[in-house]
Amino acid sequence: MEIIETIKKHQPDFSKTELAVSNYILKNLDHIETFTITKLADRSGTSTSAVLRFCQSMGFKGYKDFRFELISSLRTMRHLSTDKNYNNSQFFNYYIDSINQLEQLDQELLKNLVVALMSPTTNYIVGVHFSALPAKGLFLGLEDLGIISLYANDYISASHLTNTLKDEDTIVLFSISGSKQNFTNFLSSVTSNMPKNSFLITMNPKAELNTFFTQTIVLPGYSFSNRSVVDIQTIPMMLVEVLLNMIHDKQ
Numbered sequence: 001m002e003i004i005e006t007i008k009k010h011q012p013d014f015s016k017t018e019l020a021v022s023n024y025i026l027k028n029l030d031h032i033e034t035f036t037i038t039k040l041a042d043r044s045g046t047s048t049s050a051v052l053r054f055c056q057s058m059g060f061k062g063y064k065d066f067r068f069e070l071i072s073s074l075r076t077m078r079h080l081s082t083d084k085n086y087n088n089s090q091f092f093n094y095y096i097d098s099i100n101q102l103e104q105l106d107q108e109l110l111k112n113l114v115v116a117l118m119s120p121t122t123n124y125i126v127g128v129h130f131s132a133l134p135a136k137g138l139f140l141g142l143e144d145l146g147i148i149s150l151y152a153n154d155y156i157s158a159s160h161l162t163n164t165l166k167d168e169d170t171i172v173l174f175s176i177s178g179s180k181q182n183f184t185n186f187l188s189s190v191t192s193n194m195p196k197n198s199f200l201i202t203m204n205p206k207a208e209l210n211t212f213f214t215q216t217i218v219l220p221g222y223s224f225s226n227r228s229v230v231d232i233q234t235i236p237m238m239l240v241e242v243l244l245n246m247i248h249d250k251q
Contacts, residue, residue: 003073004029006058017050018057025070033071037063039232042129045179098235101220102242109217114246116170116197117142123149124165126158127174128182134201134236135174141244145251155186162190170197176232178207201236 007022014022024044025032032040040063041048055066117123123142127135132153139151152158165171171190175183178200184191191212200213203221210216221235 003058003070010057014054014057017046018054020044020046021051021054029074032067032074035067038129042177042179045177045181098221099238102235102238105217105219105239109215110243110246112215113172113199113217114243114250116199117147117149117172117243118247118250119168119170119197122164122166122169123147124158124162124169124171125149125151125174126153126161126171128154128158130176130232131174131236133233134240135172137237137240138172138174138243141240142247145244145247147247155182159186159189162187165190165193165195167193167195168197169195170199171195172199172201173209173213174201174236175207175209176203176236178202178204178209180208180212183209183212201239203232203235 004026007026011019011022021040021044024040028043035043037048037051041051044051051063055061055063058066060066060069125135125139125142127133136151136153139149142149150161152161162171171194173183194212194214196214198213198215200207200209200216201219202209202216203219205218207216207218217239219235219239
């Protein structure tokens with residue numbers, strides 16, 4: 001309890017980004033055990049350096065020490081015992097529900113994406129942090145199918161890559177959170193020159209980036225990922241496999 005009260009006490013002294021980190025932690029105490037520094041930065045709309053500064057402001061050497069102390073405090077508060085049963089049935093049900101919801105995605109939208117990816121133009125595939133793996137999976141899968149594409153896993157590389165973006169090209173951005181902060185900072189030229197075949201793939205139904213893309217695919221499972229130790233990249237990777245199989249069937 002002491003560390004939580006300390007966070008609240010120091011909030012008036014935090015910088016804007018440190019405050020964003022602290023607010024997110026306080027609102028999501030039940031999920032902090034599953035958060036790496038990268039995941040916390042992504043969900044709080046900040047950066048790993050901002051999270052590190054927050055931890056140091058709290059008197060810790062780094063995120064690992066802060067997280068350990070916070071988890072210890074939370075476990076004491078909840079009086080967790082070593083024989084606590086984990087509800088595996090509930091865990092698997094989340095997975096099953098998410099897979100079933102994938103079947104409910106707009107099939108026309110998926111077909112539009114497949115057609116765009118197969119067109120004789122350049123595909124730009126972008127994904128950062130937790131979105132990098134599904135983006136890379138799509139990029140490599142397209143190459144295996146003989147469809148040459150371009151791929152970037154950070155916004156600086158993407159900003160250079162998209163300098164050659166043309167109106168007839170296709171851009172696909174994987175963004176779990178759909179936050180626009182880094183996108184607009186590094187890809188401002190793209191926001192004003194978005195090709196007609198622009199697709200956002202996100203798990204956030206209220207994604208801020210939605211306004212910049214002509215078509216958005218919202219994946220299920222966002223609330224599930226907040227409270228699970230399961231890698232958040234799992235569901236986007238399922239979609240990648242669906243897309244690659246659709247393309248294979250059309251070749």
